[in-house]
Amino acid sequence: MFRLIREPIDYFTLTEAVRSPRCGAVVLFLGTVRELTGQQVTVFLDYEAYAPMAEKKLAEIEAEVRRRWPIGDMALVHRLGRLAVGEVSVAVAVSCPHRHEAFAAGQFAIDTLKELVPIWKKEIAPDGHGEWVHQSVSTCAPRSPAEEQR
Amino acid sequence: MFRLIREPIDYFTLTEAVRSPRCGAVVLFLGTVRELTGQQVTVFLDYEAYAPMAEKKLAEIEAEVRRRWPIGDMALVHRLGRLAVGEVSVAVAVSCPHRHEAFAAGQFAIDTLKELVPIWKKEIAPDGHGEWVHQSVSTCAPRSPAEEQR
Amino acid sequence: MVIRVKLFAAMREFTGSDSLDIALPPGATVAQLRRQLATQWPQTQALLMRSAIAVNHDFANNDQVLQATDEVAVIPPVSGG
Amino acid sequence: MVIRVKLFAAMREFTGSDSLDIALPPGATVAQLRRQLATQWPQTQALLMRSAIAVNHDFANNDQVLQATDEVAVIPPVSGG
Numbered sequence: 001m002f003r004l005i006r007e008p009i010d011y012f013t014l015t016e017a018v019r020s021p022r023c024g025a026v027v028l029f030l031g032t033v034r035e036l037t038g039q040q041v042t043v044f045l046d047y048e049a050y051a052p053m054a055e056k057k058l059a060e061i062e063a064e065v066r067r068r069w070p071i072g073d074m075a076l077v078h079r080l081g082r083l084a085v086g087e088v089s090v091a092v093a094v095s096c097p098h099r100h101e102a103f104a105a106g107q108f109a110i111d112t113l114k115e116l117v118p119i120w121k122k123e124i125a126p127d128g129h130g131e132w133v134h135q136s137v138s139t140c141a142p143r144s145p146a147e148e149q150r
Numbered sequence: 151m152f153r154l155i156r157e158p159i160d161y162f163t164l165t166e167a168v169r170s171p172r173c174g175a176v177v178l179f180l181g182t183v184r185e186l187t188g189q190q191v192t193v194f195l196d197y198e199a200y201a202p203m204a205e206k207k208l209a210e211i212e213a214e215v216r217r218r219w220p221i222g223d224m225a226l227v228h229r230l231g232r233l234a235v236g237e238v239s240v241a242v243a244v245s246c247p248h249r250h251e252a253f254a255a256g257q258f259a260i261d262t263l264k265e266l267v268p269i270w271k272k273e274i275a276p277d278g279h280g281e282w283v284h285q286s287v288s289t290c291a292p293r294s295p296a297e298e299q300r
Numbered sequence: 301m302v303i304r305v306k307l308f309a310a311m312r313e314f315t316g317s318d319s320l321d322i323a324l325p326p327g328a329t330v331a332q333l334r335r336q337l338a339t340q341w342p343q344t345q346a347l348l349m350r351s352a353i354a355v356n357h358d359f360a361n362n363d364q365v366l367q368a369t370d371e372v373a374v375i376p377p378v379s380g381g
Numbered sequence: 382m383v384i385r386v387k388l389f390a391a392m393r394e395f396t397g398s399d400s401l402d403i404a405l406p407p408g409a410t411v412a413q414l415r416r417q418l419a420t421q422w423p424q425t426q427a428l429l430m431r432s433a434i435a436v437n438h439d440f441a442n443n444d445q446v447l448q449a450t451d452e453v454a455v456i457p458p459v460s461g462g
Binding site for chain 2: 428431439454462
């Protein structure tokens with residue numbers, strides 16, 4: 001299951017939905033809006049998607065995760081619109097028979113989502129100034145697809 | 151925070167408790183009672199702990215995780231007593247500034263818990279026959295501490 | 301042919317529009333579209349260099365040939381999650 | 382000295398008791414405790430070989446010297462989680 005939504009993400013319901021008696025392991029990842037990105041203080045993030053392409057890429061990621069790991073069930077949900085500090089922007093939930101599969105599948109899903117799904121965020125500072133994040137500031141972030149294609 | 155409890159694990163409250171505006175990533179791991187372990191059909195698991203030692207080891211794991219990763223907050227909770235198929239036996243929740251730290255910390259915490267914390271489970275089959283699990287059947291499981299010391 | 305190019309995020313704000321109609325010769329490639337966009341909208345040039353082009357909801361290579369019926373979009377470096 | 386040894390899981394069921402009092406000479410080690418347990422309770426021998434010994438809530442090496450006041454336990458291979 002994958003979805004783009006504008007309401008708060010109910011990750012408890014998502015997690016309950018992916019649980020299965022055949023699966024001994026559930027991994028949930030939540031991305032939340034951080035107060036600080038580098039030196040920048042953020043008060044809001046505005047998320048925007050190219051929705052039909054984003055949904056196609058989410059479907060492809062779900063299919064690839066299911067191909068690679070023995071998934072019981074999984075959920076990929078990204079929120080759009082204005083989010084305050086502390087709110088959940090993305091949730092990935094997977095169940096697998098064993099825990100190492102569940103961790104690997106969950107990590108692959110969020111890494112690939114952040115690399116391939118056309119969603120952008122604008123950081124709104126306390127003075128109201130907004131800036132689109134088009135170059136990841138995270139030291140952990142993978143290259144963008146644009147860079148890979150050059 | 152770490153705890154041994156006999157009531158159902160409220161992982162939603164645990165996850166909310168570890169969230170922090172300084173942390174953009176939360177990872178939750180749930181271990182749940184599987185219907186099948188190898189060829190064996192399980193209907194219940196009875197969990198038993200050597201409680202004071204288990205609590206000491208959980209405290210050591212929490213301290214080690216906090217030493218290795220920039221943890222916002224974390225929770226390690228293991229349930230004891232009789233659990234039915236599908237119930238949550240263990241929950242690990244961690245928050246970190248970035249996602250790769252959160253995944254690594256969560257996986258280290260559950261791997262180490264399963265290796266070092268003196269908790270045992272007895273599998274109760276449909277015919278009521280019970281057997282202690284003293285040799286892990288998971289292909290992913292690390293060696294037991296006893297094997298390491300020989 | 302005229303290709304309608306969808307724009308998002310900073311790309312939309314640089315042009316003040318969520319799409320641009322770009323005239324291209326029949327059989328034009330993604331590379332030609334990029335050059336035409338950069339010529340007509342110089343303010344997008346730096347971000348365009350770092351952006352991908354999507355055709356029908358997939359990332360496209362520069363040598364892909366465009367059809368008038370394709371859904372085309374500029375995809376600045378993504379920052380979801 | 383007499384060491385009270387706590388037992389859990391299958392180890393407890395093999396002996397029918399959650400602890401055993403084992404008489405050992407002063408200065409005895411964990412290895413001596415293991416031998417004494419295996420001699421007095423042969424039915425525990427196979428599992429004891431695969432078990433750790435904990436002293437005061439930490440895993441102990443076989444050469445650790447025991448005190449009469451130590452809290453000692455047999456730790457069969459753990460299976461929590």
